[in-house]
Amino acid sequence: MRNEVKEIKISYCERLGTIESESIQMSEPVAKLLYENWNKDTIGLHETFKVLLLNNANKVKGVYQASSGGLTGTLVDIRILFAVILKSLSTTIILAHNHPAGTLSPSEADIQITKRIQKAAALFDIRVLDHLIISPTGDYFSFMDNNII
Template identity: 55%
Template structure:
């Protein structure tokens, strides 16, 4: 009797030519890029956690929405986040989430998840360059600028 097993296939396909990818070389350029991609109809409604995936030149390969939550929080599955980063061969990432209230001060949970993701990513040779919190009015807080990453 033959045992049946699922086949696992991993693939990644660029849809946009790499010469058109945006280079993110500062927290300000990253925050502006992130804010432009955010759905302005929901930015003040609920928290969403996303990751900007980067190549070796800090060019954005894409943005992946990791989770969508409530007004005051969202859960982040680090395994899913890192699986996506590995699948698209990212060497760097910028974490980002919004605070619907407009308050830019990171919570203890924000700091904790950042550390957990950074530690896990380090094992896979993926750099976490920043964690940016954005507000509905386009203000932002950068963990890197404040020495928290």
């Protein structure tokens, strides 16, 4: 019997210059950036959960779509989410999802997933700066601005 183990390779390739990007400090420019990069054909159709990946200077490294769901919810696999966060060597993240119906109030499920992600992030010294809910019109709700984070 042979004891062979498959080798796992992980890679990260930064194509856009993070160093040249602006530092993110407030929720409004983050919401605008996310909305501008959201698929307008689906933002009012189904929920999508994304994470904005940042470096230690709060400069955007990229955005990752963690899940896409139904009309009233989407499931986020925290293990896959953190595989991407760790693979990209991000030290700070901003969570975001859309509410297709346009309501901006967070649900109890929204609050709970945020707490679970914050708890996991703390184990890796990763900061969760905010969680934004984006509407199909570009309006938003910030967990940080409303003292939920």
